[in-house]
Amino acid sequence: MAVRSLLARLAELVNGSDELKGLFRGMSAVYQYRLSGEDPFYVEIRDDGSIAVSDGEHSSPTATIESSSEVMEKIIRGELDGVAAYFRGQLKIHGDLMSVQRLANVLSRVRGRVQL
Numbered sequence: 001m002a003v004r005s006l007l008a009r010l011a012e013l014v015n016g017s018d019e020l021k022g023l024f025r026g027m028s029a030v031y032q033y034r035l036s037g038e039d040p041f042y043v044e045i046r047d048d049g050s051i052a053v054s055d056g057e058h059s060s061p062t063a064t065i066e067s068s069s070e071v072m073e074k075i076i077r078g079e080l081d082g083v084a085a086y087f088r089g090q091l092k093i094h095g096d097l098m099s100v101q102r103l104a105n106v107l108s109r110v111r112g113r114v115q116l
Contacts, residue, residue, distance in 0.1 A: 003033065003072045004041045004053065010076075010110070011043070011051035021049030023106050029099050032061035037069045045103075063095035075104075078111050 014020040027045045034040050042058040045051050065072070071090045074080035082104050085091040093100050 002038055003035055003069050003076065004038055004055075006073060006076055007033075007041075007043055008053045010107075011053050014049070014051050014110070020110060023049070023109055024051065025049035027099075027102060027106070029062040029096070029103070030058050030060070031100070031103065032058050032064040033072070034064060034066045035069045035072055036067075061095060062099045063093055063097070065100065066092040066094075076107065078108065 014024060024045050026047060027049075028047045030042055030044045032040065032042045039055060040057050041053060041055050042061060043051060043053050044058075067075075067085070067090060071080065071085055075082045075085060075091070082091060086093065
């Protein structure tokens with residue numbers, strides 16, 4: 001499954017659940033994804049915890065994430081540790097690293113509640 005589709009599914013699940021939106025509430029960030037084999041897209045997390053996935057390039061993302069689609073899918077599904085991928089050079093992050101770490105922490109909590 002393409003990473004964009006996987007994240008769009010995650011957004012749909014989160015937006016449909018007040019409990020899951022609560023996990024993202026207050027994050028307010030934009031994550032630009034540049035993945036091999038996929039067109040660029042970005043994920044916007046709003047203050048209320050809702051998530052939007054959009055095609056293209058955002059003018060001022062909080063962080064830009066670059067990787068192969070395969071590596072990113074494994075990270076999202078919890079099959080590969082993002083920190084390990086980062087230190088192996090499989091994942092590149094430009095911008096606010098702490099924001100990406102917060103996103104990773106929240107995603108790990110969400111994975112325990114939904115099937116991605």
